Amino acid sequence: MSIELFGLEDIPIIDGNSDISIIIKEAIEKQGCNLVHGDIILIAETLISKAEENFIRLDELTPSDEAIELAEKAGKDPKIVQAILDQSNEVVRVGPNFIITETTQGFVCANAGIDESNVGDGLATPMPKDADKSAREIREFLEDEFGEEIAVIITDTQGRAFRFGAIGTAIGCSGISPIWKRVGEKDLYGRELETTEIATCDELSAAASLIMGQADEGLPVVIIRGFDSFDHLRNVDSNIKPVLMPKTADVFRK
Missing domain, CATH: 3.90.1660.10 (CofE-like domain)
Structure with missing residues (x-):
């Protein structure tokens, strides 16, 4: 399996009151990359908050x-x-x-x-007020415009417990399940998986972060193309909640 990642190069600096859906559509058309079935659009959360005037x-x-x-x-x-x-x-x-x-x-x-x-x-920009809602609205608009089934993920840069450095992390999604539950599948030795759950949206966000960067790269929107498991994980009712661990299950806050 191979996948392709590329940034949209014509996203302007946003200072508020902007329609991100239209901006992304126009950038796609200008770049000539179109959208195809299974494309996953990853958008930096700062772009969402600024466009929604969430300052x-x-x-x-x-x-x-x-x-x-x-x-x-x-x-x-x-x-x-x-x-x-x-x-x-x-x-x-x-x-x-x-x-x-x-x-x-x-x-x-x-x-x-x-x-x-x-x-x-x-x-300063806080997290988007409802990143799932923003992702859904953008996905539905772009699917109508391009006639293809896609997914949208809103990303943030966050650290991880007990490790230095930050990575791209999903804080909102639409069109794809954020968790891939693989319990019941077999490993290479035929043993049945008992607990395996993959944070797929986080993995995709981390990959996109390599293109987005953290400084002056100016690429807050990245498209991932060729993710073979898109159809398996397709979910128009998805949201980010399945990845959030409830406090009752958090052994470090009990």
């Missing part, structure tokens, strides 16, 4: 006593910390230059997923 204006925030205290522990700006608290259900851990929280969307990640890069001075 945090840091200068307008007044840090609370809790924010000031946490800022001292983490070595962060109290206004950023206040933004983190505003976007979180719970503070999980505090360390040097990071605050691990459970976001209002249910993700456990550093700094509530708030991004200060690739945005204007004095602004």
